Amino acid sequence: MMPLVKICGMRQTAQIIECERLGVPYLGFIYYPRSPRFVGEQFVMPALKRVKKVGVVVNASLEQVAYLVRRDSLSVVQLHGDESPAYCQALRQSLSVKLWKVFPVGEALPSVQSLQAYVPYVDAFLFDTAGAQRGGNGQVFSWQLLAGYSLPTPLWISGGLGLHNMSALCDFLRAHPHLPVEGLDFNSALELSPGNKDMQKVCDLLKYFELKSEQI
Numbered sequence: 001m002m003p004l005v006k007i008c009g010m011r012q013t014a015q016i017i018e019c020e021r022l023g024v025p026y027l028g029f030i031y032y033p034r035s036p037r038f039v040g041e042q043f044v045m046p047a048l049k050r051v052k053k054v055g056v057v058v059n060a061s062l063e064q065v066a067y068l069v070r071r072d073s074l075s076v077v078q079l080h081g082d083e084s085p086a087y088c089q090a091l092r093q094s095l096s097v098k099l100w101k102v103f104p105v106g107e108a109l110p111s112v113q114s115l116q117a118y119v120p121y122v123d124a125f126l127f128d129t130a131g132a133q134r135g136g137n138g139q140v141f142s143w144q145l146l147a148g149y150s151l152p153t154p155l156w157i158s159g160g161l162g163l164h165n166m167s168a169l170c171d172f173l174r175a176h177p178h179l180p181v182e183g184l185d186f187n188s189a190l191e192l193s194p195g196n197k198d199m200q201k202v203c204d205l206l207k208y209f210e211l212k213s214e215q216i
């Protein structure tokens, strides 16, 4: 099955609406003030019908997350900081949204034990490349590190993804059919500048997946 696509770091109204029109399944919005893609204090979420809205937070308070979920009708909260299993449990008990926990990947995946502690409380793990910034580093990690992943929790792959490496990633996924990859997360490789998406690149990416799914 083709993985789902998330385009992250959206903040321009016209681009958000266009992505929905093009049928992007997930859009990511960054609520972290230190990111160059921060949506900003005055952000007004456009009315969207089909796309699932993913709110990216970094060590936010439970109250702040609840406020954002309600205000912007988020479907998913992506926890991109050092959130503990207890924090995830508390969110799980208080909110009816999906939770994705992010793990930065450098030389190795986190240990199975550390991942297992999150399994009861989150809906997916998102593996992003470790880097100088919390996210949006534009760097790829070695996907080979995922080969030993054996938990049932669905995965999102992130970090430096763009059309230029899709063929290699699809080859990797085909060679590892046991991996429960739910989706792929795209960001800086589809940008003209932080938070300003190159809509031609977005269209080219979607076309690539359309053609791919016709071939299966």
Ligand SMILES: O=C(O)c1ccccc1NCC(=O)[C@H](O)[C@H](O)COP(=O)(O)O
Pocket (backbone or CB within 6 Å): 008, 009, 028, 030, 032, 035, 036, 037, 038, 056, 058, 080, 128, 133, 134, 135, 136, 137, 138, 139, 158, 159, 160, 161, 185, 186, 187, 188, 189
């Ligand atoms: O993109 C950011 O500026 C960012 C800052 C702080 C936390 C998370 C952030 N991005 C979240 C994402 O899900 C990105 O898509 C992910 O880090 C991959 O980005 P890239 O390597 O540029 O494709």
